[in-house]
Amino acid sequence: MKQLRLLVFLFMFAGLAPAGMAAEVRRITLDEAILTARSHSVDAAVALNELRTAYWTYRTYRAELLPEINFSATAPGYRKSYSSYQLDDGSFTFVRNNYMEMNGEISVDQNIWLTGGTLSLNTSIDYLKQLTGTRYNRFMSIPVALTLSQPIFGVNTIKWDRRIEPVRYAEAKAAFISATENVAMTAINYYFSLLLSKENISIARQNLANAQKLYEVAKAKREMGQISKNDLLQLELNLLNARSTLTDCESDYKANMFKLRAFLDIEDDVTLEPIVPDTIPQALVSYDDVLEKAHANNSFAQNIRRRQIEADYQVAKAKGDQRQIMLYAQIGYTGTSDRFGEAYDRLKDNQVVEVGFKIPLLDWGKRRGKVKVSESNREVVQSRLRKEQMEFDQNIFILVERFNNQRRQLEISLRADTIARQRYATNVETFMIGKISTLDLNDSQVSKDESRQAYINQLYLYWNYYYQLRSVALWDFSANRGIDADIEAIVRR
Template sequence: MNKLVIHTIASICLVLASAFGASADTLSITLDDAIIRARSHSVDAAVALNELRTAYWEYRTYRADLLPEVSFSATLPAYYKKYNTYQADNGTYNFVRNNYLQMNGELSVSQNIWFTGGRLSLNTSLDFIRQLDGDYYNRFMSIPVALTLEQPIFGINNIKWNRRIEPVRYSEAKARFLSASEDVALSAIQHFFNLLMARENLNIARQNYDNATKLYSVAKAKREMGKISENDLLQMEINVLDAKSDITNCESTLKSNMFALRSFLAYDDNVELQPVEPSLIPQTDIVYSDALDRALSNNKFAKNLRRRQLEADYNVAKAKGNLRQISLFAQIGFTGASNEFNHAYNPLKDNQVVEIGFKIPLIDWGKRRGAVKVAESNRQVVENRLRQETQDFNQNLFILVERFNNQKMQLGIANSADQIARQRYDTNVQTYMIGKISTLDLNDSQVRKDESRQKYINELFQYWYYFYQLRSLTLWDYASGTGIDADIDRILKQ
């Protein structure tokens, strides 16, 4: 008796554990749930975030070039014991042995001058030499302060051009990240509706199998009474076999689409996702002119056009700057030298250097002029492409807006057709049982029912896909009437 009770209790616990385990592994997921999880867990979202981080650090590097740079360089120490060539007064050469220790250090503060393209530096340095052979001695040379200016003249001002290009590039990267987030949502929508369609097809196949089995039983009874022909009975049997085959195919498709969505959303393999059909849709109409204004203000496309135009202008300016090169180097400061450290700083002497160098090609057979013409021609090509891309973008946006506005009506029609087709099929099943319609009419109503249901799910998918495509292009949420933005600094710190 005790063994029986224990066995019964264990069996009940096992059944309950299995039931709770099965329910724990089954997860109902809405379209919003899939989109939210895709934006935080999918591989596509991780790739978009890494691309944003790369653009951010490139922008930080550009910003750092505009700030003062403090650097310290030193040689501690350098030891030399070798022979060097020495030229005497009579022009003869000899080898002289050197054996000395050398140390030096320099501290500098440099600042790029963006409006001229030059570089201004403030330096201080100290050099030390100790002779280790012959007459031992120490030697110090100091430059307490030196102000240095390096300035290209007539050349390209890279810093000025970077100030124009890099902010646009970073703004483009941020817009690209926001659009990529919406593209992740598009992928999630596609995977979600693939699974939803597969589940609906499986439900349809199972319902058709149950109905076909029931109708086949009725047909056998009618055949025994001689009310239908042998051909109709065989047709009903074929319907049962076809319905059973459809169940197998639909189960395979469901598993495949389940795996795809589960992998995309980074769920474990033991999780069974149950998609919930969206019941509410945003009730909004979109005006093309408004969508175009938002797209040109927010979308990465407009910023991409601006960046490419600036880069083409930069290449032309760079080619023209290479026609002639003149550079200025000027340094003013103080220096001192002595055998003692203290005397190296007192007294001090003026230290002034001014250099002006230039490089102007006299005969280059038109090479540099040709480079200018090539850059100008490339700029014309870029400008033509930008005009064509702008026209294509405007046209595609117009078509998308029209399709979205029409899709709400298409969805309503598909919903009505789905309900009517199901009512018609249910009526025909009852009518067939009493012998009022033929097998062909019944099969036709079943096909219409299945097609109407599939068409409704497909129209629902198209509606949401168009909606998020418009969000991606305009970076505007038409459901809430707010712009799509993100705290980029917070995202980058995650």
């Protein structure tokens, strides 16, 4: 019987234990939250995909500067159709065609950086087999041909791409590093929101315990006639407000917990317990130093340079489009025969030179107008860039001033938090012996709560300003070194 009871007990324990197990509690520091956000957050994944797009775009541009080997072929092509044919007397008739053809060509193409033209080295073979009438086979070979296609007076797109694309890629790399710092700032925001919620719950629970204790003491004093009914009702109202505040704080805590977990891609059954940072980044910054590093490293500087070059390119393109002249030249050899081998024996020169041009004689100022429009657009871009540069420098100045001022603000708020807690503890003891009123006690409680919340908020602002500086200058001011990233390794992982 005892064994049966033991089995039943074990069975019930096994069935109920999983349901009753508490959720995992994970203590997390601010540095851990930032590190997790950089590697697991959706924002980090978006930044990485944008970097990969820029990386392969730049690789494609680089590949266009290298020789390209192409093979094209028709194997086979069959034709059985009618086509018009002019007789000696000028009349036309239709003749039947029934033949098969095959051809193949290998070419090595190279863009010419200096002039913007294309140079190609070609070799090809063509085969024709007549299937009706006088049947025959025919081969035509071009063992080697050198072809040049060169625009004259037109804009050299290759030259401009060599100026624009490296700047665009440098802009993308800097933007990626800035984006990772923005991910860190988002993590800081969610972390301190949860930390403040946790502190608010701690405050609310302590206030509720104190309100309960004070209310019980007040009821006893009221029975002895030591306090008025109004004071008793005030303390009862404080107790109800403390319960309501705790409920609101718990709801806010759960919402901020969900946000941080979702951002860090952490399981829903994990309860995060944030820890108040006991240290802060030690850094002394100056406006000139931050401005210099921002101009050298920030993607904004590359963006300014790229947009200026692109505006100049549009002007050059409009001027080049005013007249279109194209040079085409080919030098090589060709041979024909009924047999494949003989098509390469008796070779003859094969030379073609063409100069085509299109110069408007009367276009009612259309092309000249396009040049003026592009020049006006360039002036607009330059004006916008000057304005954006001024705002960028101004924002850096404000940020540096706020960061340098924030250390002092943090020291003041920490001292105020310590004093407010000591004052409240003293007032609770004083109220217990009837030396102060409930109004004084409530005032000290509000001051204590606000001072603690202000300290957490000032701590958040310090970390936020610091990472804003990192994001702008791409510089670790506490370690006094640049924020670098192995782009090749990041893209390929």
